[in-house]
Structure formats: C-alpha cells, structure tokens
Amino acid sequence: MRQFLGATLLLGLTAATSLNAADTAPGKALFEATCVACHGAAGQGNPALQAPALAGQQAAYLQRQLLNFRTDLRGTAAGDSGGAQMAPMAKGLADDAAVTAVAEYLASLPAAKATPALTGGDAAQGAKLYQSKCGSCHGGKAEGNPALNSPRLAGQSDVYLQTQFNHFKQGKRGYQQQDRFGRQMRMMANSLNETELQDVLAYLNTLGAK
Template sequence: MTRSPLHALLLLIGFANAAPVLADAVDGSALYAACASCHGAQAEGNPTLQAPALAGLNADYLSRQLEHFKAGRRGSDPADSIAAPMRAMAATLVDKQAVTAVATYLAGLPLPAIPSSLSGNAALGSRLYQAKCGACHGGKAEGNPAMNTPRLRQQHDSYLQRQVVHFRQGVRGSDPTDRYGKQMKMMAASVNDAELLDVLAYISSLDKP
C-alpha cells in the first residue's frame, strides 16, 4: 500500500512524540547502585550490616516500604537506628516513577540462598507458623500480593527476628496511617521470644533441600 506524504509526516510526528517517553524511562538498576554497598550487588542482603535481602520481593511491597521511609512512617523511631539511614536513601528517589523503577528491578532479581543463623525447633515452628502467620504470608512463607504481605522465606532470620520484635515494641507499625503495620503489631504480640525462634527455624527450613 502506498502511503501519502501526509501519512508519512504523521508517522514521523508520532515517533517524535514517543521518543521523550523512551528517553525518560527510569533505570531501576542504576538507581539501586547506591544501595548495593549495604544490600549487596544482587540485593542478597548483608547480615553483618543488618541489611535485609530485597531480591525477589513483591514490587508493590517494596514500593510501599520505600514510600513509608520517605514519609517517616518507618525508620523515624529513635530505637530503630538501623533503619534510620533508609529514610535518607529513600529520599533520593525523587518521585513515584523512581520508586517504582527500583522496586520493579529488585522484584525481578533471582531469590538468594540464605543460610540460617538462629536455632529453634522447626517442627514446633511449623505448627505455630501455620496457626499465626500462614493465612496471610502463605503456607510456605511465599507471601501473598493480594493481601499485601511479603515473602518471608529466603530472608535473613536475624532480620525477621528484629522486625517482629520491633513490631511488638511499637518501633515499627505504630504510625496511624500504616494499616498493615498495625496488623503485624497484633500478630507479633502473639508470640514470645522462644516461639519466634521456632517459627524462624521453620521458615529457614523451607529453603533446605
């Protein structure tokens, strides 16, 4: 089919208008480079720095946490000195597009292999987990995007332990606008320290062949 000069001109105009969209696309991997010194080149986390693994987490969950840091809903409690630097890092993501780009990049990374570092009874932990956590976080701790819950397996158990304690103490999840954090505060209060170790042992066992 022969195209008229007008048709060709319109096509050129269309491509010209589309070009800025492609040029302005945000590179999530480039933005993440500033985070790699703590969270690892493949976002596998670093327990020495008490930095969690981020690879393979749900993008919506990651975006929400970054927005919480930016807004001061998370990391602003004086008792959460480890998370406080994340507020400054999150602030470097200047808009929602940048937040989404980083979250999408992290969600696409392969899940890391993480050894357990804490001791507990996995058999007891299995029963506790299914009774208290499984309905939201999934029977195999795989997370449930429909319920806005993150994956717990293939995460550093020391990080999970610290977060549950922080929820229990109100260091995390106390902001009135943090709806899901308030739910976790209630659940965290339902397990004692020994039970928590058992639950974490069960979660860690899910990653073993």
Template sequence: MRAIAFTFGTLLLTYGACSFASNEGDKLFAPCVACHGSKGEGNATLNAPAIAGQDAAYVERQLRNFRNRRRGVDKSDAIGAQMQASATAMIADDAAVTKIASYVASLPKTINAKSAAGDLRNGNNQYQGKCGACHGVTAEGNPTLKAPRLTGLDASYMKRQFAHFRDGVRGTDPQDTPGRQMAMMAKTLPNERDLDDIIAFIHRQGRPK
C-alpha cells in the first residue's frame, strides 16, 4: 500500500509540475498571439506562419537562431528582422525559449483551410525526390533529421522561406547546420512551377480524404 501511495503521490507531483510548466508556457506565449494567433494557427496577412503542433526542438532552435542573430539579420529579410527583434525583446532567456517551444508543440496541429492549386502528380514526384527523405513522405516532419513539419504552413510562407534558403538569406550561419543543408537543397529545384506543385501536394497532406 505504501508503494502504491508513493507512486500515486509521485504521479500527482509530476502532473502538477507539467501543468505548471504548461500554464507558464501559455503566459510566455501571450506576446506571440498578436501575430501567430491564440492557437498558433498563424496569420498569412501578417506573414506569420502556423506554428501549432510543430516539433518543440525545431521551435526552440528557430527562436534561438533569431535571438542569436543566426536568422532574420539579412537586409532583404524585413519580416525576419521583425521576428528577430521580437524574440530578443520579448523572451527573457533560454529557459523561457524552452517553455514557449514546449507549449507551441502541445497545441493542436493546423490544417490549411484552403489548398494551393497545382499539379499534384508532379508535386508528389518532385516532393518525394527532393524533400521527402528529410521532411517525411507526407510532409509530417522528422525530428531525428531536424526537419520540420510542413503541413499547415501557408503557401506564401513556404515560398518566401524557400527563396530565402535558395538566395542565401537564410541558412548561411556556420552554426545553423540544418539551415545550411536546406540551403543546398533549395538550389536543386529547377523552377517556380515545380515549387508551386510541391506546395499543392503538401497542402493535400493531413486533410480528410
């Protein structure tokens, strides 16, 4: 009985700690709501991507990249510069970064309300040939390879980030190894039409059939 009581007490303490961390993450996320939405659903009008349900390690890495000026410092990335300034001013320290990332990861994953148009067959072929090995067959992401989930992201955000990787705006910092790998891959896609088709394919993933 003592062992059972101890185990139950341990579970209560663990649950209480997790609940406290979740509540703390919720509060720390409050400044992000204005752009990313209360549920992390994003706002394409404000150029803010959906982040809900994204892998915690990826969110944490990107917040650290912004705070450490590994991202959002190129003169042609005005939107990234806004995020870089916000992440620096509104997030107190590394502990807060971790709590925000954990909270974001706990939010229900987003699904694109409206799919982008494109050739799904070509999109599938191009995606599986260029992207699937890292981002997953259905664009679900792969934390082991540090590749984020792509489903739920709006077309304009994906096109903008792809261009940034391709043009050397993002993924150039020596300490951003995953970013540098993506930058190299971005240079292998032949044209914009293929990118549009890839995005159309990604938007079909995770949706009811």
C-alpha cells in the first residue's frame, strides 16, 4: 500500500510538472524570440546592457511594466535610453495575452542572483535604511510584495537598481499621472541621498549575490 501511494504521489508530481511546463511554453517561446538577447537565456539580466534580471520576478509586476512600455507610461522620457530601447520590444508582443504569457514564464523561473559590481557602501547601515524606508513595501528580505505591487529587489543588478532609482528621482520614471505605482516610488526615491542609496545597495547585494 505504501509503495502504491508513493508511486501515485510521484505520478501526480510528474503530471503537475508537465502541466506547468506546457502552461509556460508559449511564454518561453515569446521570451526566446524577443527578449533573450538582452536579458539572457535564463532571464538573469545583463548589467552591461542595463538589462535587468527578470527570472523569478512577480508576474503581475512584469506584466504591468510591459504594459507601461506598450502604452508610453514608461520609456518616453528624455535621457532614458534603456527605456527607449525597451518600448519597441514590448510593443512587438502581439497583444495582452502575449504579455501575460511572457510574464508568467519568467515568474516560473528560479529567482536570479547577481554579481555585485558597485564597491563601497555600508551594508550594516544600509540594512537599517532599507528596513525603515523600503522593507514595508518590498519585504524584509527584498523578496517583493505582490499585495502592494512591489517588485522583488534581491538578486537584481546593483547597477540597474542604481540607474532606476536615479531615474525615479530625475523624473524619467513615474512621470505619468496614470503610473500610480511609479509615482509612489518617485516620492520614495527622493527620501534617500546618494550616500544612503549606496548603503542600501550594499545591503541588497548581501541578499541576492551569487
């Protein structure tokens, strides 16, 4: 009886795995055709191209950002060269269903880990700053919080995070009235100075480093 139950459980797990693979297959095909050159075969990102890690990010967040690019809520500000490159790629996806498929595929991948590129910063001080200013939305370990529409930060490139943080401060992100969550982050970005940002990034590197 025990052997039968074990075999039945194994069969169920195998079937579930196959079903999940089948569910994400369309998104994988779209990702490989459209995104892999910049974001990497495993969605790990490419800091040299300012392409963020996408693997393991929340599907809802990825979907929202793709839709923002498609509707010019992001990527049209002067000086945002990375956003300007991303906008036509997002618009190259056929429809909302394609956007959802790509987002769900990326969310199904193991969360990315990053190699720190920035030096300096006080990680201990950054931990205090992060918990007081960022943790209530992005999670105690920077794992993100879907209920608050806050993305995962752990495992993201420090160079990319620095660039995007400064884009919020400079009005290159969160500049459209309809981008409610972007505008919220723009307000928070103005609560940290450059030294404090470096400390927070040093702390985040301890959470998602390879």
